[in-house]
Amino acid sequence: MSGLLLTGANGQVGFELQRSLAPLGKTIALTRAEMDLSDEGSILSVLKEYKPRVVINPAAYTAVDRAGSEREQAMAVNAIAPGVLARWAADNGAYLVHYSTDYVFDGTKADPYVESDPVNPQSVYGESKWLGEEAVRSAGANHVILRTSWVFGHHGNNFLKTILRLAQERSALNVVADQIGAPTSAALIADVTRRVVEAVAGSDVPDVSGTYHLSAQGNTSWHGYAAHIVREASARHFNLALELDALKPISTAEYPTAAKRPQNSRLNCGKLMGRFSLPLPAWQEDVNDVIEKLAPARNCK
Numbered sequence: 121m122s123g124l125l126l127t128g129a130n131g132q133v134g135f136e137l138q139r140s141l142a143p144l145g146k147t148i149a150l151t152r153a154e155m156d157l158s159d160e161g162s163i164l165s166v167l168k169e170y171k172p173r174v175v176i177n178p179a180a181y182t183a184v185d186r187a188g189s190e191r192e193q194a195m196a197v198n199a200i201a202p203g204v205l206a207r208w209a210a211d212n213g214a215y216l217v218h219y220s221t222d223y224v225f226d227g228t229k230a231d232p233y234v235e236s237d238p239v240n241p242q243s244v245y246g247e248s249k250w251l252g253e254e255a256v257r258s259a260g261a262n263h264v265i266l267r268t269s270w271v272f273g274h275h276g277n278n279f280l281k282t283i284l285r286l287a288q289e290r291s292a293l294n295v296v297a298d299q300i301g302a303p304t305s306a307a308l309i310a311d312v313t314r315r316v317v318e319a320v321a322g323s324d325v326p327d328v329s330g331t332y333h334l335s336a337q338g339n340t341s342w343h344g345y346a347a348h349i350v351r352e353a354s355a356r357h358f359n360l361a362l363e364l365d366a367l368k369p370i371s372t373a374e375y376p377t378a379a380k381r382p383q384n385s386r387l388n389c390g391k392l393m394g395r396f397s398l399p400l401p402a403w404q405e406d407v408n409d410v411i412e413k414l415a416p417a418r419n420c421k
């Protein structure tokens with residue numbers, strides 16, 4: 121399949137998409153330098169030049185705490201640009217694959233969130249992502265929105281890499297234990313996206329368009345996630361300053377941040393798994409893979 125255009129090619133998900141989409145044919149992979157999503161003119165001139173059949177948009181403003189003080193930039197990239205892409209797609213018969221976040225929810229639900237649950241973003245980032253979703257849905261283009269959570273990968277910045285670094289630098293660390301969710305790899309998101317793009321091109325999945333939750337299976341807290349990282353890293357010969365019993369669980373109140381995060385970030389992924397006949401791995405699988413890729417022993421081989 122030709123005619124794929126990818127934004128945010130240097131991001132965590134964008135990087136993995138270049139791998140996962142490669143078997144489908146040539147992908148035009150663009151970074152911010154080639155298409156600035158905060159500039160409508162830049163977006164439209166690039167779309168006009170390449171006339172893609174499918175636009176895949178993992179580019180986003182993802183600095184959750186900074187978004188409050190950079191509201192205009194967050195809104196431009198996360199709320200306005202997706203609407204520009206979607207309206208162009210509607211006018212030109214193209215398809216849009218877009219991404220969103222668990223942070224559209226307030227986290228007060230006791231169970232995993234389903235797609236139709238009411239949103240109530242608690243941060244500027246979450247609000248901007250919600251407005252982007254709505255802009256995509258109202259443009260009238262064929263689209264898929266994949267809402268995911270707690271993304272990590274070996275390329276880019278994420279909690280997993282932060283904890284690996286801190287565990288090598290510090291002998292004690294506090295991590296919040298009352299926010300729960302599922303760490304989800306950029307590789308998994310990219311692989312699922314390939315399946316979605318194949319479904320768009322083929323006819324095996326009726327009525328592909330819509331919003332789907334996509335996360336790895338199982339769940340943990342940020343503290344549980346950090347403890348898993350420390351255990352796996354110490355088994356893989358990282359030179360850690362941190363012992364597991366010096367990794368303390370704390371409450372959200374004990375870790376003040378500029379932006380409020382949901383306590384429950386769990387996403388029910390039944391709709392996606394059913395519609396696309398997809399199994400989803402346990403979150404630990406890809407976490408272990410990425411730690412293995414980053415391990416010092418591997419670099420010495």
Ligand SMILES: NC(=O)C1=CN([C@@H]2O[C@H](COP(=O)(O)OP(=O)(O)OC[C@H]3O[C@@H](n4cnc5c(N)ncnc54)[C@H](OP(=O)(O)O)[C@@H]3O)[C@@H](O)[C@H]2O)C=CC1
Nearest residue numbers: 128130131132133152156157158179180182219268270271
């Ligand atoms: N990261 C996470 O934990 C989660 C992410 N998501 C969503 O998943 C998607 C992918 O996220 P992820 O890959 O982790 O994000 P990253 O932050 O890793 O990558 C985002 C990319 O967007 C690019 N970008 C930012 N601003 C602009 C702009 N003005 N013009 C063009 N490109 C821009 C960045 O470019 P540059 O490198 O130049 O800054 C970067 O390459 C996003 O929609 C995000 O909201 C959902 C849940 C969790």
Ligand SMILES: Cc1cn([C@H]2C[C@H](O)[C@@H](COP(=O)(O)OP(=O)(O)O[C@H]3O[C@@H](C)C(=O)[C@@H](O)[C@H]3O)O2)c(=O)[nH]c1=O
Nearest residue numbers: 182184221222269270271279282294295296342375381
């Ligand atoms: C580094 C660190 C974080 N924390 C806490 C703060 C926060 O509650 C939680 C996660 O911190 P981070 O800032 O890494 O994660 P955050 O940037 O909030 O991650 C989010 O990013 C956006 C883009 C999303 O869409 C979400 O799904 C989610 O992945 O861990 C600690 O308690 N101790 C620590 O040492």
Ligand SMILES: [Mg+2]
Nearest residue numbers: 182183184278
């Ligand atoms: Mg962050």
